[in-house]
Amino acid sequence: MSDNQNTPKLIHWADMTADRIIKQKGDKEGYVLASGITPSGVVHFGNFREVITVDLVARALRERGKKVRFIFSWDDYDTFRKVPLNLPKQEELKKYMYQPIVDTPDPFGEHESYAAHHEKAFEAQLAKMGIEVEPIYQAKKYRAGDYKEDIKLALNKRKEIRDILNQYRSEPYGDEYFPISVYCEEHKTDKTTVTGWDGESKITYKHNETGYEGVIDLNTTSLVKLPWRVDWPMRWAFEKVDFEPGGKDHSSQGGSYTTAKDIVKIFGWDTPVYLQYDFVSIKGLGGKMSSSKGNLVTVNDVLKVYEPEMIRWIFASYKSNVDFAVSFDLDVVKTYEDFDRQERLAYGVEAGAEKKVEMAKRVLELSQIGEMPKECPFQPSFRHLCNLLQINDGDIAKTRSEYANDIKNARDERRFVERSTCALYWLENHAPEEFKFKVNEQKPAQDLSAGATNFLSSLASYMESSAFDAITEDKELHEKIYELIHASEIEPAEAFKALYGALISKERGPKLAGFILTIGKERVLKLIK
Template sequence: MSQDNQPKLIHWADFAADRIIRQQGDKETYTVASGITPSGDVHFGNFRETITVDLVARALKSRGKKVRFIFSWDDYDTFRKVPKNMPKQDELAKYMFQPIVDTPDPYGVEESYAAHHEVSYEAQVKKVGVDVEPIYQAKKYRAGDYKDQIKKALNMRKDIAAILNEHRKEPYGDEYYPVSVYCEKYKTDETEVIGWDGESKITYRNKNHDYEGVIDLNTTDKVKLPWRVDWPMRWVYESVDFEPGGKDHSSQGGSYTTAKDIVKLFGGKPPVYLQYDFVSIKGAGGKMSSSSGNLVTVNDVLKVYEPEMVRWTFASYKTNVDFSVSFDLDVLKTYEDFDRQERLAYGLEAGNEKKVNMAKRVYEFSQIGEQPAVCPFQPSFRHLCNILQINDGNIDKARSFYASEIKNERDERRFSERSKCALYWLENYAPEDFKFKINTSAVEYSCDDKQTEFMTSFVSFMTNDWDSISTDKELHEKMYEIIHSVEVQPNDVFPVMYQKLICKEKGPKLAGFIRTIGKDRVIELFK
């Protein structure tokens, strides 16, 4: 791609891609990386790292570069905590401090506890257009792929300790070895290395049992590097050009601080790095944690938001900004904001050049597949909630209200996904005063003479002159005309109308609500 045809530097992902090319040199293929330990269900906060890498990968591809997106599953890590949301707690507890990959799937479906979470997360990210090359670290370690790197780390242990000690209150001494060993007899990593012969043999002892063993790196699969050494080793092994990290890794003395020095001992250099901040769910208390079981997953968010909206949310924020995803009433505003950005991207709403260009780029990053040539159908989420409730949650019946606006397959998908999200939100998160159910028959409600006169006049109008009304505004004006003729206050009659419609004191704006419910149904309820 020529310099003239390069995408403009508008979005943070474009700036990151540009920095990668400048710092890592012009290459045909760039390797971008992410990963996690499958200690429990992978939560939505973890997804921020995955989507950050995906957005940068897309920015590189838009510059004509090939990209390898590797996702490392650290499934050779030890199983340290049984999440509260997992079944068979006692059974899982038997595998504490053994490799996660050797812990059985409590659901009895996948080959291991690790595989259960790996398969689940890989399927979830595909729903939002993220395609990764998974690397299962247990397989790499057990195949002996890293044995030379482990030997190198052991022979550089004093240099590694010196780097780590710069940030430790209690420095490592000669007892430090940059490896952990899974005991051959007791299977856990509750061990201590007590010797290294400089070539291939490690002597260790079990901390909890009177057991000492010697293992040979040329034949064993029981040894792994700790995170602070493993991470920079893999940067070199996989030739990683870009990998972000969370606040915890990025803080002074955190794992990135030490990794960018340790990587040089392995003969490499640190990849381009971006810090990303935390994501929370508005209305859900506490920090999300896979190991504690306190979490919301990508699948959970997809029950409330369309896939493109999930991508759009992350693309809309710089990585170093924390934000919340709303499950409360602010869901309505989020949908309104997305629809407005979509209209800006298609030139259907005016905005200054900078705002429009950003909207277009964010929208491009939000796509799951090919971007539609025309703006997709936009049913207002608030209005759709009302239509669905008027139709007792029946999506097929609700669709008839929008039939003339649904013109293609993309519109059908938009309506289907948004309707399912609206129903789920109504059932699980919407405040009570937002929800309603249309009465199936007329209800008794005590009215004074003026209220009765108004209701009689309004029903008469609906029976005889309904066809004279063609807009919500016209019906609104007609209601006030009758209110004034009867000499009654709006606050005296509107609650009566709502009570007869939904047995509540208030609800959606009356004129549009009545027109949507339909003449015949309203007359029956108002009689």
């Protein structure tokens, strides 16, 4: 929707970051953008922020005619340090503690390893979100010997690396420091201490728990790994990375980004353009997401409540360094309403200030999975859709008949199916009790005053008349209900309580006029006559 696809307006942080990359790294044909994570457990929704941040910037670069290599590093050669509480075979997994994650078996028996189980799950979720990455499995890289020369360089420059790290350490490293960890060839774990390096290829080490002493040759072993603070800048240089964001924890003074900026020079590369992103929380479920604790929410979990374009839209709507919460509670309704409003602004269906319209357009462009529709897609109100689904006892096919004239193409159909499926799941799992209802099948017993009984009787008589059949708008019935309440000489609150009680056995519910018209004459009369 931009005037010139190769030069989008500089109104969104993704576009500004893309231009910053081109300016700082030179106007090249292509750029390398990076992201990654350790598959220590189920990859949760909070981790998704880093990936979507890179994807949004990648899109902005491609729109500028640039080629983008989006690499995603799986740090599966990291150590398995903690067994997440939500996984089966806890005792079996504990046997592999302090060994490489990639060598830990899949407790579900579905993949070749624990690491692969979590990697494949997250990659499938990224595909649902319209994100394509080039996965790099670090265990394969280390075991293929791809980093041997870099490890040798780090060992020969260990004092320089140590001095960089010591600037930010309360307890400085001494001469005993080596920028590597070793997996013991005898006991498989990394509970080892490096005791020597001959300057060429030989490393001596000691297993801390057993006292076993070993000598390994970097030219023939794959048991050596760089620690995170050295490994990260080494890979920047190895992959020629131009951009990689980092979380608030990495970005603080003295954090891994601070030291990586200096260490990367040892490997002959410049610091990639950097962007800090803040944390994402979940509202309405409670608890901070943690892979090791197992109390987490995944992209798949959020997709059960929100359409995929909406999830992209939520992230694209916030600056990367702003924290926010994704709601599972009643605010889900508001989120859908906000998205629909912004979509209408973007398509010109609703008027707005020029700057707001331009931003709505850009955010919506970045939110698309596939080609952007030329016209505003069908927008079934989430609140009304929830009501219709409950009136129709959760039957999506029946509910669709209410929208038959509004669904005009495949995109509209997808919108209806995704939104109604999300609404039904939300109603069944997360909606507050006051939002939920079930239309009664039989007239319930109620202890009503004479006035309330007279009101329901008058309403039933009216609904049996031709005047009711002629109603075309909610407003007409709304006014008639108040007329009947006044005639029955009772307070509106008493009348509403009696009517809601008859319809759904609750004291309140959806707006009555529209509710009655949607339920239908026959079902309502059966309950109030």
